[in-house]
Amino acid sequence: MPTACWARLREDVDCGIRRGAWYDTVSVGQFEISLAVHGQERTFSRDTFDIVATQPTRWTIVAHASNAAVIPARWARGYAVCPQCSMRQLPMGRPQILRCDGCNGLYEVAWEETYFDPDGGSNSGGYKAPRF
Numbered sequence: 001m002p003t004a005c006w007a008r009l010r011e012d013v014d015c016g017i018r019r020g021a022w023y024d025t026v027s028v029g030q031f032e033i034s035l036a037v038h039g040q041e042r043t044f045s046r047d048t049f050d051i052v053a054t055q056p057t058r059w060t061i062v063a064h065a066s067n068a069a070v071i072p073a074r075w076a077r078g079y080a081v082c083p084q085c086s087m088r089q090l091p092m093g094r095p096q097i098l099r100c101d102g103c104n105g106l107y108e109v110a111w112e113e114t115y116f117d118p119d120g121g122s123n124s125g126g127y128k129a130p131r132f
Contacts, residue, residue: 006056007033007049015044018088020060020081020115025051056083058110059091059098083107 005025026034026041033046059080079088087102099106
């Protein structure tokens with residue numbers, strides 16, 4: 001495994017980190033992974049994470065996170081997570097590119113990803129864009 005990696009939750013579990021967010025890895029072992037979370041090192045079971053060698057550059061769409069703490073009610077059907085700063089944002093409609101309100105970065109949206117989709121399809125079926 002390369003020295004610099006990024007990891008995000010693969011399963012919809014409540015373990016104190018943001019679903020859909022990519023975290024810098026501190027170390028990756030056979031069974032455990034240590035991540036830099038808000039300036040502190042935290043260790044988790046490796047099998048609950050996706051691990052990539054290059055820093056992601058696309059928004060993750062979290063179509064429906066169960067047991068998520070402290071998210072606005074209007075986000076219950078889904079939200080986007082910035083690949084750079086991990087800020088959550090509610091996309092209006094289905095944009096292909098989205099600017100982050102936190103870091104001002106402009107990134108593509110990974111609508112075709114199967115992140116937390118219980119049926120294994122794309123998130124486009126699980127995410128419901130808000131109507132205003």
